[in-house]
Amino acid sequence: MPRLSELTDPTAVANAIDEFHTLGRDAFLSRYSLEPSRDYFILADGQLVDSKPILSVAYRNQYPDRGLLPVSDFSGGTGGAVRALTRLGFTTTTPALHQPPILGTEYRSRTEIQSVYGGDKVAGIIRFPGDAVVNVFSDAEGPYADDPPTLVEPFGYRGEGLSGPQRLDRGGNARLESAFQAEAPVRFWYRPKGEPFRFLTWVAVLGRAWVDGEGQDGLPRPEIEWQLEAVPGQDLRTWPADIRAAQVDSLQTVENNPQVPEARPNAPYADLIARVEQRGQGRRSTGIVRTDYSRSAAARRAVLDRSNGRCESPRCTGMPAESNRRGEPILDVDHVQDLALGGEDHPRNMVALCPNCHACKTRGARPTEWRRELRKLAAAAHDAAMMNSSGVQ
Ligand SMILES: [Zn+2]
Structure with a gap:
C-alpha cells in the first residue's frame, strides 16, 4: 500500500508545484481528478497551492510506476500533509493566516465564509484553521435573539448552544472563554436582516454572566451572556485603559457556577x-x-x-x-x-x-x-x- 512517508524527494514536490503554476489551479486539479484543499496550503511564490493534490502528484513524480498517492490515504491537516511538507522543506499556511479577514468585506452567507477560510461549519463562535483569533458570528435572522451590536458601549452576546444548559468548557463558549482569559482581541461578524455578513469590528471580551434563558426546545435553562465592546483594532496598545481595567476586574470576579439566582428561571x-x-x-x-x-x-x-x-x-x-x-x-x-x-x-x-x-x-x-x-x-x-x-x- 502506498504511503505518504515514502515521499522523500523534495524535487518531486517542486515539480508538482511547477506543473500547478503552469497549468493553473483548475486545470491541474481536473487533470488528476483531485478535490481542492480547504484548510491547509503550500505557500509557493506568495501563492496558495493545494497541499493534498500536490503531495498526491509528487508521489507519482517520485514513483512514476505507482501512480498517484490516493488522497483518501492521508489527512490534509497538521498530522498528515502539513507534517510531510514541513519535513520536505516546504512552507505551509492557511487562508486566514495568509490573508486575514479585512474589516468591512461582505460575504453573502456563512457558506461563502467557510469556502474562503476553510474549517468546520461557520457556527456561533469559531476559529479558522491555523488562526489563533476567535471569531464571533451574530446574525439578525439567526437562531439567537442577539441585540444588534453597538459600537459605542458594551453589548451582550448570547453564548453558544441551542438547547440544554449552556457550557463554558466546550465548543464556542470554551473558545471565547479562552480569549476572555487571555484578554485577546476577537473578530465580531454581523449580518443585519436581509444583508450580507461583514467582519464588523474587533471587540474585547469584557466579561460574562450566567442568566436565565430559554432553549429552542422552550425549556428554561442557564445561558451565558457575554459582554463585548468594540475596540479600535487588534493591537492591545490602541485599547482604552478602562477596557483593559474592566477585563482584569471581571476576570477576578467571574462566576463559574451556573446555579446562580440570575440563571434560575x-x-x-x-x-x-x-x-x-x-x-x-x-x-x-x-x-x-x-x-x-x-x-x-x-x-x-x-x-x-x-x-x-x-x-x-x-x-x-x-x-x-x-x-x-x-x-x-x-x-x-x-x-x-x-x-x-x-x-x-x-x-x-x-x-x-x-x-x-x-x-x-x-x-x-x-x-x-x-x-x-x-x-x-x-x-x-x-x-x-x-x-x-x-x-x-
Ligand atoms: Zn411608560
Whole structure:
C-alpha cells in the first residue's frame, strides 16, 4: 500500500508545484481528478497551492510506476500533509493566516465564509484553521435573539448552544472563554436582516454572566451572556485603559457556577437582591467605575421581574404594541440616578421604563422632576417586591 512517508524527494514536490503554476489551479486539479484543499496550503511564490493534490502528484513524480498517492490515504491537516511538507522543506499556511479577514468585506452567507477560510461549519463562535483569533458570528435572522451590536458601549452576546444548559468548557463558549482569559482581541461578524455578513469590528471580551434563558426546545435553562465592546483594532496598545481595567476586574470576579439566582428561571426577587448585595460587598474600590456583569444581570432581572412586564412610570401613556426579539415587552432598565454620577447599581435605584417614558426622563424638559418621582417609585416598588418575596418563602 502506498504511503505518504515514502515521499522523500523534495524535487518531486517542486515539480508538482511547477506543473500547478503552469497549468493553473483548475486545470491541474481536473487533470488528476483531485478535490481542492480547504484548510491547509503550500505557500509557493506568495501563492496558495493545494497541499493534498500536490503531495498526491509528487508521489507519482517520485514513483512514476505507482501512480498517484490516493488522497483518501492521508489527512490534509497538521498530522498528515502539513507534517510531510514541513519535513520536505516546504512552507505551509492557511487562508486566514495568509490573508486575514479585512474589516468591512461582505460575504453573502456563512457558506461563502467557510469556502474562503476553510474549517468546520461557520457556527456561533469559531476559529479558522491555523488562526489563533476567535471569531464571533451574530446574525439578525439567526437562531439567537442577539441585540444588534453597538459600537459605542458594551453589548451582550448570547453564548453558544441551542438547547440544554449552556457550557463554558466546550465548543464556542470554551473558545471565547479562552480569549476572555487571555484578554485577546476577537473578530465580531454581523449580518443585519436581509444583508450580507461583514467582519464588523474587533471587540474585547469584557466579561460574562450566567442568566436565565430559554432553549429552542422552550425549556428554561442557564445561558451565558457575554459582554463585548468594540475596540479600535487588534493591537492591545490602541485599547482604552478602562477596557483593559474592566477585563482584569471581571476576570477576578467571574462566576463559574451556573446555579446562580440570575440563571434560575424562578428565582424569587429576594434571592436576586441578596445576590446583588453580596457581590457588592468586599470589592476593592479603585476609584474607577467598573461594571460587574453578574451583578448587573441579577439587578436587571430583579427589576424586570418586579415590573411584571409593565412600564413602572406613573406618567406612562402606554406600552409599545410590538414585543422585543425574545417576544417580551419592550422595556429599558434605567438607573434613576446615573451610575456615572454616583447612582447605586441596585434595584432600589432602578426602574423598568417603556421607550417613551425613558425618552421623557432622559431627553424631556423636566428631568429633575422625573428623577425625583422615579426615585420614590423605585424605592417603594423595591420594598413592596421584597415584602411579597419574603412573604411567599
Ligand atoms: Zn411608560
